[in-house]
Amino acid sequence: MAETLDLSPAADRMTGLLEGIDDDHLDQPTPCDGMPVRVLIDHVLGLSLAFEAAARKDLGAFTDAAPSPGAADLPDDWRTVGRDRLAALRLAWRDPAAWSGPTRAGGLDLPGNIAGLVALDELVVHGWDLAVATGRSYSCTPFEIAACTAFAESITDEQRDAGGLFGPAVPVPDRASDLDRLIGLTGRDPAWAPDGT
Incomplete structure:
Protein backbone atom coordinates (compact mmCIF):
# COMPACT_ATOMS: atom_id res chain seq x y z
CA MET A 1 0.00 0.00 0.00
CA ALA A 2 1.30 3.45 -0.92
CA GLU A 3 2.04 5.96 1.82
CA THR A 4 -0.92 8.24 2.43
CA LEU A 5 -0.93 11.88 3.46
CA ASP A 6 -3.63 13.78 5.30
CA LEU A 7 -4.95 16.52 3.03
CA SER A 8 -7.51 17.64 5.63
CA PRO A 9 -5.48 20.46 7.24
CA ALA A 10 -4.60 21.96 3.85
CA ALA A 11 -8.18 21.64 2.56
CA ASP A 12 -9.60 23.14 5.75
CA ARG A 13 -7.09 25.98 5.62
CA MET A 14 -8.01 26.72 2.00
CA THR A 15 -11.70 26.71 2.93
CA GLY A 16 -11.02 29.28 5.64
CA LEU A 17 -9.03 31.42 3.23
CA LEU A 18 -11.81 31.39 0.64
CA GLU A 19 -14.45 32.25 3.22
CA GLY A 20 -12.37 35.22 4.37
CA ILE A 21 -11.88 36.77 0.92
CA ASP A 22 -14.01 39.87 0.40
CA ASP A 23 -15.40 40.79 -3.00
CA ASP A 24 -13.10 43.82 -3.08
CA HIS A 25 -10.12 41.44 -3.06
CA LEU A 26 -11.16 39.70 -6.28
CA ASP A 27 -9.27 41.93 -8.70
CA GLN A 28 -6.10 42.18 -6.63
CA PRO A 29 -2.92 40.63 -8.05
CA THR A 30 -1.46 37.38 -6.75
CA PRO A 31 2.07 35.97 -6.94
CA CYS A 32 0.89 34.01 -10.02
CA ASP A 33 1.55 36.26 -13.02
CA GLY A 34 -1.61 37.28 -14.82
CA MET A 35 -3.87 35.63 -12.25
CA PRO A 36 -5.77 38.05 -10.03
CA VAL A 37 -7.46 36.64 -6.94
CA ARG A 38 -10.71 35.79 -8.78
CA VAL A 39 -8.84 33.74 -11.40
CA LEU A 40 -6.80 31.92 -8.78
CA ILE A 41 -10.00 31.10 -6.88
CA ASP A 42 -11.45 29.67 -10.09
CA HIS A 43 -8.29 27.58 -10.46
CA VAL A 44 -8.69 26.24 -6.91
CA LEU A 45 -12.31 25.32 -7.65
CA GLY A 46 -11.21 23.48 -10.79
CA LEU A 47 -8.28 21.65 -9.25
CA SER A 48 -10.53 20.51 -6.41
CA LEU A 49 -12.79 18.77 -8.91
CA ALA A 50 -9.85 17.35 -10.84
CA PHE A 51 -8.03 15.89 -7.86
CA GLU A 52 -11.21 14.53 -6.29
CA ALA A 53 -11.82 12.67 -9.56
CA ALA A 54 -8.18 11.53 -9.61
CA ALA A 55 -8.53 10.12 -6.08
CA ARG A 56 -11.66 8.22 -7.06
CA LYS A 57 -10.05 7.02 -10.33
CA ASP A 58 -12.99 8.64 -12.11
CA LEU A 59 -11.03 9.34 -15.27
CA GLY A 60 -12.64 11.63 -17.79
CA ALA A 61 -13.29 15.30 -18.40
CA PHE A 62 -12.03 16.47 -15.00
CA THR A 63 -8.76 14.51 -15.18
CA ASP A 64 -7.92 14.64 -18.88
CA ALA A 65 -6.82 18.29 -19.02
CA ALA A 66 -5.46 20.86 -16.62
CA PRO A 67 -8.09 23.22 -15.17
CA SER A 68 -8.28 26.31 -17.35
CA PRO A 69 -9.02 29.16 -14.96
CA GLY A 70 -11.02 32.13 -16.12
CA ALA A 71 -12.57 34.97 -14.18
CA ALA A 72 -15.79 34.66 -16.18
CA ASP A 73 -16.22 31.15 -14.78
CA LEU A 74 -16.25 32.17 -11.10
CA PRO A 75 -19.77 31.39 -9.86
CA ASP A 76 -21.64 33.89 -7.71
CA ASP A 77 -21.70 31.38 -4.83
CA TRP A 78 -17.99 30.55 -5.12
CA ARG A 79 -17.47 30.44 -1.35
CA THR A 80 -20.12 27.73 -0.96
CA VAL A 81 -18.88 25.90 -4.06
CA GLY A 82 -15.34 26.05 -2.75
CA ARG A 83 -16.32 24.71 0.66
CA ASP A 84 -18.25 21.83 -0.88
CA ARG A 85 -15.57 20.92 -3.41
CA LEU A 86 -12.78 21.04 -0.86
CA ALA A 87 -14.81 18.84 1.51
CA ALA A 88 -15.29 16.31 -1.30
CA LEU A 89 -11.58 16.47 -2.15
CA ARG A 90 -10.60 15.87 1.47
CA LEU A 91 -12.99 12.93 1.76
CA ALA A 92 -11.82 11.33 -1.48
CA TRP A 93 -8.17 11.31 -0.39
CA ARG A 94 -9.04 9.73 2.98
CA ASP A 95 -9.67 6.47 1.11
CA PRO A 96 -6.41 4.46 1.14
CA ALA A 97 -7.29 3.18 -2.36
CA ALA A 98 -6.79 6.71 -3.68
CA TRP A 99 -3.08 6.42 -2.93
CA SER A 100 -2.38 3.24 -4.87
CA GLY A 101 -2.67 2.24 -8.49
CA PRO A 102 -2.64 4.52 -11.50
CA THR A 103 -4.75 7.62 -11.97
CA ARG A 104 -4.69 10.79 -14.03
CA ALA A 105 -4.59 14.53 -13.31
CA GLY A 106 -4.11 17.42 -15.69
CA GLY A 107 -3.94 14.99 -18.59
CA LEU A 108 -0.95 13.18 -17.09
CA ASP A 109 -0.98 9.56 -15.99
CA LEU A 110 0.37 9.37 -12.44
CA PRO A 111 0.63 6.88 -9.60
CA GLY A 112 -2.02 7.61 -6.99
CA ASN A 113 0.52 8.58 -4.34
CA ILE A 114 2.11 11.18 -6.63
CA ALA A 115 -1.28 12.62 -7.59
CA GLY A 116 -2.09 12.98 -3.89
CA LEU A 117 1.20 14.76 -3.28
CA VAL A 118 0.51 17.15 -6.17
CA ALA A 119 -2.94 17.85 -4.71
CA LEU A 120 -1.36 18.67 -1.35
CA ASP A 121 1.20 20.92 -3.01
CA GLU A 122 -1.53 22.77 -4.93
CA LEU A 123 -3.47 23.41 -1.73
CA VAL A 124 -0.45 24.51 0.30
CA VAL A 125 1.17 26.75 -2.30
CA HIS A 126 -2.02 28.32 -3.64
CA GLY A 127 -3.11 28.84 -0.05
CA TRP A 128 0.02 30.93 0.41
CA ASP A 129 -0.71 32.77 -2.85
CA LEU A 130 -4.21 33.73 -1.72
CA ALA A 131 -3.12 34.64 1.80
CA VAL A 132 -0.41 37.06 0.74
CA ALA A 133 -2.59 38.50 -2.03
CA THR A 134 -5.29 39.36 0.50
CA GLY A 135 -2.99 40.54 3.30
CA ARG A 136 -3.36 37.61 5.68
CA SER A 137 -0.84 35.56 7.58
CA TYR A 138 -0.20 31.99 6.51
CA SER A 139 1.26 28.95 8.17
CA CYS A 140 1.08 25.21 7.66
CA THR A 141 2.42 22.14 9.39
CA PRO A 142 6.07 21.13 9.21
CA PHE A 143 4.93 17.81 7.73
CA GLU A 144 3.11 19.56 4.87
CA ILE A 145 6.09 21.79 4.20
CA ALA A 146 8.50 18.84 4.18
CA ALA A 147 6.33 16.79 1.81
CA CYS A 148 5.82 19.71 -0.59
CA THR A 149 9.50 20.67 -0.45
CA ALA A 150 10.56 17.15 -1.39
CA PHE A 151 8.15 17.30 -4.33
CA ALA A 152 9.35 20.75 -5.45
CA GLU A 153 12.97 19.61 -5.22
CA SER A 154 12.18 16.72 -7.57
CA THR A 186 8.00 26.89 -6.50
CA GLY A 187 9.30 29.92 -8.41
CA ARG A 188 7.78 32.55 -6.13
CA ASP A 189 9.43 35.35 -4.17
CA PRO A 190 8.59 34.84 -0.48
CA ALA A 191 8.77 38.62 -0.05
CA TRP A 192 6.10 39.24 -2.71
CA ALA A 193 3.46 41.84 -1.83
CA PRO A 194 0.40 43.01 -3.74
CA ASP A 195 1.71 46.57 -3.96
CA GLY A 196 5.04 45.45 -5.39
CA THR A 197 7.10 46.46 -2.33
Missing part, protein backbone atom coordinates in the same frame (compact mmCIF):
# COMPACT_ATOMS: atom_id res chain seq x y z
CA ILE A 155 11.24 19.10 -10.41
CA THR A 156 14.22 19.46 -12.74
CA ASP A 157 15.51 22.70 -14.22
CA GLU A 158 14.52 21.38 -17.64
CA GLN A 159 10.94 20.87 -16.47
CA ARG A 160 10.90 24.35 -14.98
CA ASP A 161 12.29 25.90 -18.17
CA ALA A 162 9.67 24.06 -20.23
CA GLY A 163 6.91 25.90 -18.38
CA GLY A 164 5.77 23.04 -16.20
CA LEU A 165 4.26 23.17 -12.75
CA PHE A 166 6.88 25.59 -11.37
CA GLY A 167 9.00 28.36 -12.80
CA PRO A 168 12.71 28.78 -12.05
CA ALA A 169 13.46 28.59 -8.33
CA VAL A 170 13.86 31.92 -6.53
CA PRO A 171 16.92 32.02 -4.24
CA VAL A 172 16.17 32.64 -0.58
CA PRO A 173 18.57 33.54 2.24
CA ASP A 174 20.19 30.70 4.21
CA ARG A 175 18.24 31.85 7.29
CA ALA A 176 14.89 31.65 5.44
CA SER A 177 12.08 29.72 7.07
CA ASP A 178 11.18 26.31 5.73
CA LEU A 179 7.97 27.78 4.29
CA ASP A 180 9.91 30.55 2.51
CA ARG A 181 12.30 27.94 1.15
CA LEU A 182 9.36 25.97 -0.24
CA ILE A 183 7.83 29.08 -1.78
CA GLY A 184 11.14 29.93 -3.44
CA LEU A 185 11.39 26.40 -4.85
Whole structure:
Protein backbone atom coordinates (compact mmCIF):
# COMPACT_ATOMS: atom_id res chain seq x y z
CA MET A 1 0.00 0.00 0.00
CA ALA A 2 1.30 3.45 -0.92
CA GLU A 3 2.04 5.96 1.82
CA THR A 4 -0.92 8.24 2.43
CA LEU A 5 -0.93 11.88 3.46
CA ASP A 6 -3.63 13.78 5.30
CA LEU A 7 -4.95 16.52 3.03
CA SER A 8 -7.51 17.64 5.63
CA PRO A 9 -5.48 20.46 7.24
CA ALA A 10 -4.60 21.96 3.85
CA ALA A 11 -8.18 21.64 2.56
CA ASP A 12 -9.60 23.14 5.75
CA ARG A 13 -7.09 25.98 5.62
CA MET A 14 -8.01 26.72 2.00
CA THR A 15 -11.70 26.71 2.93
CA GLY A 16 -11.02 29.28 5.64
CA LEU A 17 -9.03 31.42 3.23
CA LEU A 18 -11.81 31.39 0.64
CA GLU A 19 -14.45 32.25 3.22
CA GLY A 20 -12.37 35.22 4.37
CA ILE A 21 -11.88 36.77 0.92
CA ASP A 22 -14.01 39.87 0.40
CA ASP A 23 -15.40 40.79 -3.00
CA ASP A 24 -13.10 43.82 -3.08
CA HIS A 25 -10.12 41.44 -3.06
CA LEU A 26 -11.16 39.70 -6.28
CA ASP A 27 -9.27 41.93 -8.70
CA GLN A 28 -6.10 42.18 -6.63
CA PRO A 29 -2.92 40.63 -8.05
CA THR A 30 -1.46 37.38 -6.75
CA PRO A 31 2.07 35.97 -6.94
CA CYS A 32 0.89 34.01 -10.02
CA ASP A 33 1.55 36.26 -13.02
CA GLY A 34 -1.61 37.28 -14.82
CA MET A 35 -3.87 35.63 -12.25
CA PRO A 36 -5.77 38.05 -10.03
CA VAL A 37 -7.46 36.64 -6.94
CA ARG A 38 -10.71 35.79 -8.78
CA VAL A 39 -8.84 33.74 -11.40
CA LEU A 40 -6.80 31.92 -8.78
CA ILE A 41 -10.00 31.10 -6.88
CA ASP A 42 -11.45 29.67 -10.09
CA HIS A 43 -8.29 27.58 -10.46
CA VAL A 44 -8.69 26.24 -6.91
CA LEU A 45 -12.31 25.32 -7.65
CA GLY A 46 -11.21 23.48 -10.79
CA LEU A 47 -8.28 21.65 -9.25
CA SER A 48 -10.53 20.51 -6.41
CA LEU A 49 -12.79 18.77 -8.91
CA ALA A 50 -9.85 17.35 -10.84
CA PHE A 51 -8.03 15.89 -7.86
CA GLU A 52 -11.21 14.53 -6.29
CA ALA A 53 -11.82 12.67 -9.56
CA ALA A 54 -8.18 11.53 -9.61
CA ALA A 55 -8.53 10.12 -6.08
CA ARG A 56 -11.66 8.22 -7.06
CA LYS A 57 -10.05 7.02 -10.33
CA ASP A 58 -12.99 8.64 -12.11
CA LEU A 59 -11.03 9.34 -15.27
CA GLY A 60 -12.64 11.63 -17.79
CA ALA A 61 -13.29 15.30 -18.40
CA PHE A 62 -12.03 16.47 -15.00
CA THR A 63 -8.76 14.51 -15.18
CA ASP A 64 -7.92 14.64 -18.88
CA ALA A 65 -6.82 18.29 -19.02
CA ALA A 66 -5.46 20.86 -16.62
CA PRO A 67 -8.09 23.22 -15.17
CA SER A 68 -8.28 26.31 -17.35
CA PRO A 69 -9.02 29.16 -14.96
CA GLY A 70 -11.02 32.13 -16.12
CA ALA A 71 -12.57 34.97 -14.18
CA ALA A 72 -15.79 34.66 -16.18
CA ASP A 73 -16.22 31.15 -14.78
CA LEU A 74 -16.25 32.17 -11.10
CA PRO A 75 -19.77 31.39 -9.86
CA ASP A 76 -21.64 33.89 -7.71
CA ASP A 77 -21.70 31.38 -4.83
CA TRP A 78 -17.99 30.55 -5.12
CA ARG A 79 -17.47 30.44 -1.35
CA THR A 80 -20.12 27.73 -0.96
CA VAL A 81 -18.88 25.90 -4.06
CA GLY A 82 -15.34 26.05 -2.75
CA ARG A 83 -16.32 24.71 0.66
CA ASP A 84 -18.25 21.83 -0.88
CA ARG A 85 -15.57 20.92 -3.41
CA LEU A 86 -12.78 21.04 -0.86
CA ALA A 87 -14.81 18.84 1.51
CA ALA A 88 -15.29 16.31 -1.30
CA LEU A 89 -11.58 16.47 -2.15
CA ARG A 90 -10.60 15.87 1.47
CA LEU A 91 -12.99 12.93 1.76
CA ALA A 92 -11.82 11.33 -1.48
CA TRP A 93 -8.17 11.31 -0.39
CA ARG A 94 -9.04 9.73 2.98
CA ASP A 95 -9.67 6.47 1.11
CA PRO A 96 -6.41 4.46 1.14
CA ALA A 97 -7.29 3.18 -2.36
CA ALA A 98 -6.79 6.71 -3.68
CA TRP A 99 -3.08 6.42 -2.93
CA SER A 100 -2.38 3.24 -4.87
CA GLY A 101 -2.67 2.24 -8.49
CA PRO A 102 -2.64 4.52 -11.50
CA THR A 103 -4.75 7.62 -11.97
CA ARG A 104 -4.69 10.79 -14.03
CA ALA A 105 -4.59 14.53 -13.31
CA GLY A 106 -4.11 17.42 -15.69
CA GLY A 107 -3.94 14.99 -18.59
CA LEU A 108 -0.95 13.18 -17.09
CA ASP A 109 -0.98 9.56 -15.99
CA LEU A 110 0.37 9.37 -12.44
CA PRO A 111 0.63 6.88 -9.60
CA GLY A 112 -2.02 7.61 -6.99
CA ASN A 113 0.52 8.58 -4.34
CA ILE A 114 2.11 11.18 -6.63
CA ALA A 115 -1.28 12.62 -7.59
CA GLY A 116 -2.09 12.98 -3.89
CA LEU A 117 1.20 14.76 -3.28
CA VAL A 118 0.51 17.15 -6.17
CA ALA A 119 -2.94 17.85 -4.71
CA LEU A 120 -1.36 18.67 -1.35
CA ASP A 121 1.20 20.92 -3.01
CA GLU A 122 -1.53 22.77 -4.93
CA LEU A 123 -3.47 23.41 -1.73
CA VAL A 124 -0.45 24.51 0.30
CA VAL A 125 1.17 26.75 -2.30
CA HIS A 126 -2.02 28.32 -3.64
CA GLY A 127 -3.11 28.84 -0.05
CA TRP A 128 0.02 30.93 0.41
CA ASP A 129 -0.71 32.77 -2.85
CA LEU A 130 -4.21 33.73 -1.72
CA ALA A 131 -3.12 34.64 1.80
CA VAL A 132 -0.41 37.06 0.74
CA ALA A 133 -2.59 38.50 -2.03
CA THR A 134 -5.29 39.36 0.50
CA GLY A 135 -2.99 40.54 3.30
CA ARG A 136 -3.36 37.61 5.68
CA SER A 137 -0.84 35.56 7.58
CA TYR A 138 -0.20 31.99 6.51
CA SER A 139 1.26 28.95 8.17
CA CYS A 140 1.08 25.21 7.66
CA THR A 141 2.42 22.14 9.39
CA PRO A 142 6.07 21.13 9.21
CA PHE A 143 4.93 17.81 7.73
CA GLU A 144 3.11 19.56 4.87
CA ILE A 145 6.09 21.79 4.20
CA ALA A 146 8.50 18.84 4.18
CA ALA A 147 6.33 16.79 1.81
CA CYS A 148 5.82 19.71 -0.59
CA THR A 149 9.50 20.67 -0.45
CA ALA A 150 10.56 17.15 -1.39
CA PHE A 151 8.15 17.30 -4.33
CA ALA A 152 9.35 20.75 -5.45
CA GLU A 153 12.97 19.61 -5.22
CA SER A 154 12.18 16.72 -7.57
CA ILE A 155 11.24 19.10 -10.41
CA THR A 156 14.22 19.46 -12.74
CA ASP A 157 15.51 22.70 -14.22
CA GLU A 158 14.52 21.38 -17.64
CA GLN A 159 10.94 20.87 -16.47
CA ARG A 160 10.90 24.35 -14.98
CA ASP A 161 12.29 25.90 -18.17
CA ALA A 162 9.67 24.06 -20.23
CA GLY A 163 6.91 25.90 -18.38
CA GLY A 164 5.77 23.04 -16.20
CA LEU A 165 4.26 23.17 -12.75
CA PHE A 166 6.88 25.59 -11.37
CA GLY A 167 9.00 28.36 -12.80
CA PRO A 168 12.71 28.78 -12.05
CA ALA A 169 13.46 28.59 -8.33
CA VAL A 170 13.86 31.92 -6.53
CA PRO A 171 16.92 32.02 -4.24
CA VAL A 172 16.17 32.64 -0.58
CA PRO A 173 18.57 33.54 2.24
CA ASP A 174 20.19 30.70 4.21
CA ARG A 175 18.24 31.85 7.29
CA ALA A 176 14.89 31.65 5.44
CA SER A 177 12.08 29.72 7.07
CA ASP A 178 11.18 26.31 5.73
CA LEU A 179 7.97 27.78 4.29
CA ASP A 180 9.91 30.55 2.51
CA ARG A 181 12.30 27.94 1.15
CA LEU A 182 9.36 25.97 -0.24
CA ILE A 183 7.83 29.08 -1.78
CA GLY A 184 11.14 29.93 -3.44
CA LEU A 185 11.39 26.40 -4.85
CA THR A 186 8.00 26.89 -6.50
CA GLY A 187 9.30 29.92 -8.41
CA ARG A 188 7.78 32.55 -6.13
CA ASP A 189 9.43 35.35 -4.17
CA PRO A 190 8.59 34.84 -0.48
CA ALA A 191 8.77 38.62 -0.05
CA TRP A 192 6.10 39.24 -2.71
CA ALA A 193 3.46 41.84 -1.83
CA PRO A 194 0.40 43.01 -3.74
CA ASP A 195 1.71 46.57 -3.96
CA GLY A 196 5.04 45.45 -5.39
CA THR A 197 7.10 46.46 -2.33
